[in-house]
Amino acid sequence: MQTLTVSTVPFDGQRPGTSGLRKKVALFRQAHYLENFIQSIFDSLPGFEGQTLVVGGDGRFYNREAIQTILKIAAANGVKQVLLGRGGLLSTPAASYVIRKHGAFGGIVLSASHNPGGPDGDFGIKYNVSNGGPAPEAVTEAIYACTRKIERYRILDAPDVCLDGNAALRLGNMTIEMLDPVSDYQSLMETLFDFDKIRALFASGFSTRYDAMSAVTGPYAQAIIEGALGAPDGTVLNATPLPDFGGHHPDPNLIHARSLYELMMSEQAPAFGAASDGDGDRNLIIGKGMFVTPSDSLAILCAHAHLVPGYRAGLAGIARSMPTSRAADRVAERLGVPCFETPTGWKFFGNLLDAGMVTICGEESAGTGSNHIREKDGLWAVLFWLNLLAERRLSVLDIVREHWRQHGRHFYARHDYEEIDADAATELITRLRTILVGLPGRERNGYRIVMADDFAYTDPIDGSVSRHQGIRILFQNDSRIVFRLSGTGTAGATLRVYLERYEPNPALHGVDIHAAVADLGKIADEIGEVQLRTGRSAPSVVT
Numbered sequence: 001m002q003t004l005t006v007s008t009v010p011f012d013g014q015r016p017g018t019s020g021l022r023k024k025v026a027l028f029r030q031a032h033y034l035e036n037f038i039q040s041i042f043d044s045l046p047g048f049e050g051q052t053l054v055v056g057g058d059g060r061f062y063n064r065e066a067i068q069t070i071l072k073i074a075a076a077n078g079v080k081q082v083l084l085g086r087g088g089l090l091s092t093p094a095a096s097y098v099i100r101k102h103g104a105f106g107g108i109v110l111s112a113s114h115n116p117g118g119p120d121g122d123f124g125i126k127y128n129v130s131n132g133g134p135a136p137e138a139v140t141e142a143i144y145a146c147t148r149k150i151e152r153y154r155i156l157d158a159p160d161v162c163l164d165g166n167a168a169l170r171l172g173n174m175t176i177e178m179l180d181p182v183s184d185y186q187s188l189m190e191t192l193f194d195f196d197k198i199r200a201l202f203a204s205g206f207s208t209r210y211d212a213m214s215a216v217t218g219p220y221a222q223a224i225i226e227g228a229l230g231a232p233d234g235t236v237l238n239a240t241p242l243p244d245f246g247g248h249h250p251d252p253n254l255i256h257a258r259s260l261y262e263l264m265m266s267e268q269a270p271a272f273g274a275a276s277d278g279d280g281d282r283n284l285i286i287g288k289g290m291f292v293t294p295s296d297s298l299a300i301l302c303a304h305a306h307l308v309p310g311y312r313a314g315l316a317g318i319a320r321s322m323p324t325s326r327a328a329d330r331v332a333e334r335l336g337v338p339c340f341e342t343p344t345g346w347k348f349f350g351n352l353l354d355a356g357m358v359t360i361c362g363e364e365s366a367g368t369g370s371n372h373i374r375e376k377d378g379l380w381a382v383l384f385w386l387n388l389l390a391e392r393r394l395s396v397l398d399i400v401r402e403h404w405r406q407h408g409r410h411f412y413a414r415h416d417y418e419e420i421d422a423d424a425a426t427e428l429i430t431r432l433r434t435i436l437v438g439l440p441g442r443e444r445n446g447y448r449i450v451m452a453d454d455f456a457y458t459d460p461i462d463g464s465v466s467r468h469q470g471i472r473i474l475f476q477n478d479s480r481i482v483f484r485l486s487g488t489g490t491a492g493a494t495l496r497v498y499l500e501r502y503e504p505n506p507a508l509h510g511v512d513i514h515a516a517v518a519d520l521g522k523i524a525d526e527i528g529e530v531q532l533r534t535g536r537s538a539p540s541v542v543t
């Protein structure tokens, strides 16, 4: 087989965002677009020749075609071995574990996460490093620099390989080992959770619905929840991964997992409902009559970690992304462990986890995970909840209310203004930066501003500094507004406005979330001139 060197020219806009390069499928399908990015990964990485790479994706449209190209470019660039999820499938958490377990040099993970799929949907590529986590900024910036000056890529002139068999394959000098996408991951979960206890819970008639959203976690959830844990067949809904996610948006939030939400709020609700996203790293947790916000879920898992075998030894620390509510901080304080505040993006947890400084991490964007891998992990969060429910034998509602009584409640909502004009969005944030210094001391509707800044993070391990990570405005009553632009959208810009109000008084914990943060929403609009600058009278999505 011959290695071809193909001339090319750079494409604009191949800078990885919050989580890899995410673009419309149509962009990825342009001649040389994918090839340029993959070659740039290799051009930016010293020492991958002769090494092992993990490759897999969430099965979305273009997954299989992209994998064929990636394999041929990897072979032409001297990769020795690829560990490939059979059928081209690996959930993001499973890919992270496979990289770690097999000591791979890194991995190429294909997913646009919770973004829609299909020919008109989104596609994405993320490079993960040898700790199993998303490449840190220094690496993604090096990849980006290569995309800006690329002149050629190398690719093996070879027929496509079969992605669906069990036997190892050869492509030029490279071998391709086929992995069962589920088995390594399942074994890991068995070491972390008390499967006997959860089995006993299901045997007692405990009812659950897990919506896999026609995305990658279906086979994992069927094998683990229905198979190993004995939940009845049919517990896992939409279990077959489809290239277009059945035409749905595989985002496990109250908008896109609406039917699960409605079921959980109905008379016929099972005791526990959960969902995961396109690539399996996000989670949604809903009890009968009780949606658990991701920020609360993080705090509750941390508070109950001592009940779960994998965490019985205690937590070294907790980390949350800056916009995530500070409910977890209160748990950390009570446990006497540090709580770190990092920029949005799972990659920022990697160093803390590697250094053993934190055990559990989480984000408001429906991601929770721990030191078992270096990605967030949707099914892990679901199993954690099942384990704690099996221990406590209380309803989700009771557990959440108990938590609020003990720690106070952080009312929390995120307002997203999607697909707004990118220049207007940048100007909104730039203006906020310029007025920050004059904000402390100002008072609106009884909310007095005590601090306002543009969040910057210094990594405590490597000293790297990440600036401009979001505008924080803190009020004297511990309320908070955060403004930032999403790094994962693929059209225009998405402004996120995060509203948080702390309420210590249990008598006031029953207020509706959106009513509780309504005043803050008005203040955010005034300070940020949101309606004026976005041209929108209301957010497109409220979660």
Ligand code: G16
Residues within 6 Å of the ligand: 018, 019, 112, 113, 114, 281, 282, 321, 344, 345, 346, 347, 363, 365, 367, 485, 486, 487, 488, 489, 496
């Ligand atoms: C990615 C990142 C998360 C981040 C989320 C939202 O998640 O891994 O760390 O919180 O995007 O980011 P943004 O607010 O910039 O859109 P996923 O599940 O999309 O890979």
